[in-house]
């Protein structure tokens with residue numbers, strides 16, 4: 231049995247969705263970022279810094295969403311969700327796995343400042359502004375990369391999109407998408423995929439965002 235260690239609306243959604251795209255049955259072990267369960271010794275044995283996702287599969291446990299994504303693509307070459315080494319889209323695919331994390335790490339900084347600080351007055355408006363602007367830069371880059379493509383690779387849907395997909399859920403809490411029409415259309419397109427919708431129906435209730443948008447303090 232495959233088991234996904236998951237927090238609703240977190241990077242583990244990438245894997246939840248990819249498993250659906252691959253038609254793989256998986257059990258979900260649910261955690262919360264707030265209750266300390268990710269720091270339990272048993273969980274740290276799977277994911278050494280207590281983050282999700284981790285995936286139990288084939289008698290091993292894997293952490294890091296990019297590594298899990300590559301492993302699942304290699305395990306299921308028939309699904310053709312990753313261009314193979316030596317094929318034209320391979321470099322772009324690898325870039326996008328990393329770029330999805332560049333974007334997600336900016337969301338993470340904003341989560342820390344806006345949501346997870348115990349004393350919200352400790353949030354730094356300068357750091358929030360800087361990270362928001364850097365996040366907008368990643369959106370501008372994605373807008374340019376997409377151009378008139380449907381997905382991040384010219385050849386069509388791939389596991390680079392399941393990596394980027396979680397970002398499309400989280401980014402709108404901190405950056406407006408209106409200036410980025412290709413990104414907006416991309417977000418609508420991925421959310422319309424049946425596998426995305428099945429993943430969303432299994433995602434669970436998130437317990438951190440409590441409003442639709444978090445502006446830079448003082449703006």
Ligand SMILES: N[C@@H](CCC(=O)N[C@@H](CS)C(=O)NCC(=O)O)C(=O)O
Nearest residue numbers: 240241263280281282283294295296
């Ligand atoms: N680079 C890692 C990042 C994983 C990560 O930071 N996950 C967040 C949720 S989106 C987490 O588990 N945070 C818990 C914590 O920081 O305590 C990956 O892509 O798997």
